Amino acid sequence: MSSDxxxxxxxxVINEAVQTLRNGGLVAxxxxxxxxxxxxxxxxxxxxxxxxxxxRPSNHPLIVHLAAPDKFxxxxxxxxxxxxxxxxxxxxxxxxxxxxxWPGPLTLVFxxxxxxxxxxxxxxxxxxxxxPAHPIAQELxxxxxxxxxxxxxxxxxxxxxxxxxxxxSEFQGMLDLMVLDGGDCEVGIESTIIDLSSGxxxxxxxxxxxxxxxxxxxxxxxxxxxxxIKSIAAANEIVASMPxxxxxxxxxxxxxxxxxxxxxGRVLDALSEFPDTKSRVAVVVxxxxxxxxxxxxPSIDVExxxxxxxxxxxxxxxxxxxxxxxxxxxxxxLFPEPPVGEEWDGIxxxxxxxxxxxxxxxxxxxxx
Ligand code: TXA
Ligand code: MG
Numbered sequence: 001m002s003s004d005x006x007x008x009x010x011x012x013v014i015n016e017a018v019q020t021l022r023n024g025g026l027v028a029x030x031x032x033x034x035x036x037x038x039x040x041x042x043x044x045x046x047x048x049x050x051x052x053x054x055x056r057p058s059n060h061p062l063i064v065h066l067a068a069p070d071k072f073x074x075x076x077x078x079x080x081x082x083x084x085x086x087x088x089x090x091x092x093x094x095x096x097x098x099x100x101x102w103p104g105p106l107t108l109v110f111x112x113x114x115x116x117x118x119x120x121x122x123x124x125x126x127x128x129x130x131x132p133a134h135p136i137a138q139e140l141x142x143x144x145x146x147x148x149x150x151x152x153x154x155x156x157x158x159x160x161x162x163x164x165x166x167x168x169s170e171f172q173g174m175l176d177l178m179v180l181d182g183g184d185c186e187v188g189i190e191s192t193i194i195d196l197s198s199g200x201x202x203x204x205x206x207x208x209x210x211x212x213x214x215x216x217x218x219x220x221x222x223x224x225x226x227x228x229i230k231s232i233a234a235a236n237e238i239v240a241s242m243p244x245x246x247x248x249x250x251x252x253x254x255x256x257x258x259x260x261x262x263x264x265g266r267v268l269d270a271l272s273e274f275p276d277t278k279s280r281v282a283v284v285v286x287x288x289x290x291x292x293x294x295x296x297x298p299s300i301d302v303e304x305x306x307x308x309x310x311x312x313x314x315x316x317x318x319x320x321x322x323x324x325x326x327x328x329x330x331x332x333x334l335f336p337e338p339p340v341g342e343e344w345d346g347i348x349x350x351x352x353x354x355x356x357x358x359x360x361x362x363x364x365x366x367x368x
Contacts, residue, residue, distance in 0.1 A: 010136060010139075010180070011139070013180065014136065014139050014140055014143060014180065015143065016178070017029070017140055017178055017180055018140065018143045018144050020178050021038065021039065021040050021046075021140075021144055021148065022040065022144070024039075024040065024043050024045055024046040024049075025039075025046070025049075025178070026038065026039050026046070026049055026050060026053060026175075026177060026178070027039075027140070027177075027178045027179075027180065028153040028164075028167045028177055028178065028179040028180065029134075029136060029137050029140055029150070029179075029180040029182070030134050030136050030137060030164070030180060030181070030182025030183065030185060031065075031132035031133075031134045031137045031150075031185065032104070032105055032132060032133045032134045032137075032185060032186050032187050033105045033132070033185060033187045033188070033189065033190050033191050033208070033209075034152045034153075034160040034161060034162055034185055034187075034188070034189070034190055034319065035152065035153040035160070035161040035162065035163070035164065035166065035167045035179075035185065036065065036132075036137075036148075036150030036151065036152060036153055037050055037053065037054065037150055037151055037152070037153035037167075037177075038065070038140075038148040038149065038150040039148065039149055039150075040144075040146060040147075040148065040149075041062075041064045041116075041117070041120055041146065041147035041148060041149045042117065042146060042147065044117055044119045047062070047117065047119040047120050047149055048119065050062065050149065050151060053171065053174070053175050053177075054151060054154070054155055054156045055155055055156045056151065056156040057156075058119075058122065059122040059123060060122055061120065061121045061122040061124055061126075061127075061128060062120045062121075062128070062149040062150070062151055063107050063128040063129065063130055063149065063150060063151070063191075064086060064116075064120065064127060064128065064129045064130075064147040064148070064149055065129075065130060065131070065132055065137065065141060065147065065148045065149070065150050066082055066083075066086075066129060066130075066131050066141060066147055067082075067131065067138055067141035067142040067144075067145075068102060068103045068131050068138060069081075069082060070142060079095070079098050079099070079102070080095075083110075083129070084113075085113060085115065086110070086112065086113050086116055086127055086129060086147065087110040087111070087112065087113055087127065087129070088110070088111045088112065088113050088114075089110070089111055089199060090110070091196060091199060093196065093202060093219075093221045094108060094110065094196050096219040096220070096221055097194065097196075097202075097215065097219055097221060100215075100218045100219050101210055101215075101218075102130070102131040103131040103132060103133040103138060104131070104132075104133045104210065105130075105132075105133070105187050105190075105191040105192060105208055105209050105210055106130060106191055106192050106194065106208075106210050107128050107129065107130040107191045107192065107193040107194070107206075108128070108129055108130070108193075108194055108196055109126050109127070109128045109129075109193065109194065109195040109196060109197050109205065110126060110127055110129065110196055110197055111125060111126055111127075111197050111199070112124075112125060112126055112127035113127075120149050125197075126195075126197040128193065129147075130191055134182055134185075135182075136180055136182040137182075140180065152190060153167045153170060153171075153179075154166075154167075154170050155170055155171075157249075157251060157252055157253075157254055157357055158170065158253070158254060159253050159254065159255060159319050159322050159323055159326070159354070160189075160190060160253060160319055161319070162184055162185040162188055162316075162319045162320055163183070163184050163185070163320070164179045164180070164181035164182070164183075166319075166323060167179050184316075184320070185316070186316060187208075187209045187315060187316060188315045188316035188317060188318055188319060188320070189208055189209065189315045189318060189319070189346050189347065189350055190206065190208060191206075191208050191209075191210075192204070192206060192207060192208030192209065192210040192211070192346070193205040193206035193208070194215075194223055201222075201224050201229065202215075202221055202222065202223045202224065203223070203224050203225075203226060203229055204223050204224065204225050204226065205226075206346075206349070207342075207345040207346040207349050208346045209312070209315060209346060211342045211343060211345065212225070212342065213342055249353070250353060250356045250357075251353060251356045251357025252350075252353040252354070252356075252357055253319075253322075253350050253353050253354045253357070254353070254354050254356070254357030254358045255322050255323070255325070255326035255333070255354060255358050256326055256358070256359065256360050257325065257326050257330050257331070257332070257333050257358065257359075258274075258331070258332050258333070258358050258359045259322075259332075259333045259334075259335065259351075259354055259355045259358035260273070260332065260333075260334055260335075260355055261334070261335050261336070261337045261351060261352070261355060262283075262334050262335075262336060262337065263337055264336070264337070267283055267292055267334060270334050271300055271302075271332075271334075274300075274331070274332050279300050279301065279331040279332060280300075280301045280303075280329070280330050280331050280332075281300055281301065281302050281303070281330060281331060281332045281333075281334060282302075282303055282305055282325050282328070282330045282332070282333045282334070283302055283303070283304050283305065283334045284304075284305045284306075284307045284321070284333070284334060284335045284336060285304050285305070285306055285307070285336065286306075286307060286309045286336060287306050287307065287308055287309055288309040291304060292304060305321070305325070307321065307335075307336075311338075311341075311343040311344050311347060312343075314338075314347060315346065315347050318347060318350065318351070322354060333358075335351055338351065
């Protein structure tokens, strides 16, 4: 198929997707981070379907996805107009972040306009918004002409999908879902979330591809880590009012196979936790390092899987690897601890939560 005919075909399918959203249905669509499970942000019944499909607690708020301003449409000339129906108080800092990073993998949390549905904010006074960069997501949003709520298109607590096939396998047999296919997601982990709702300090709620230092370099806006905020005496109030983030549960993004991290050079220590002689173990190793030489380990059948030591490439393949390894019937999956450094923070965050929630019986997510 030529890229032109593919483009044409997508447009037809996208029109159908727009209609599905208008009728209160769900549509899964690609973004540059992960696939989202979309519904009309102004339709309470449609929003409830998302919570039911994911098995997600109803007090966990959703992100509203918006189209970027359309240069050819005079009524949608800039972000201020587009955000006005959703957001109270758009600060100068917010506009700096928006102009630098939207459309892109950055979600911003604002004080919400009173018209924003409680069903989507989990009853909170704030609303999370992002403009995804993927062309199919943008086309869908532009044609829909409204906000689309979209959590990652996975069952609650499970690994986020980075391909259309992943989405289908998440909901197979449960839900007859329309899935727009935009290929593999480029970024591979969910957007960075920054809370701007205090009106004072920008606070990092979820690390992602866009890091606080990149934000500082490009905009001059300082993003505080929650720990930093806690240590600022006057900020107690901000912490008390900090919003809930389901991705901040200790167990999240989890495979069913037990998953552990190993410190540099300490694979054997990690393996000794699992003394079962019949164990089949997948050990992920850095492409920059030589083989671990575990072939002749007496009791364990070990296979090495090579991973990129570049954080951008690593992130883009992380969920793909977790899903694939999870399907391959290993008794244990070992990943190397990501190196120290901000560009690895999003990856370390996802891997640690995936470890915590992994294993066949671990469906308990109320552990924060
Ligand atoms: O990259 C992404 O952000 C993907 C794609 C599909 O856009 N979406 C995504 O959605 O990761 P979800 O629902 O899986 O994660 C959204 C996170 C949740 O942890 C939620 O608690 C948080 O955003 N969130 C939503 N509204 C919020 C709010 N008002 N305040 C604080 N956190 C909020
Ligand atoms: Mg999610």
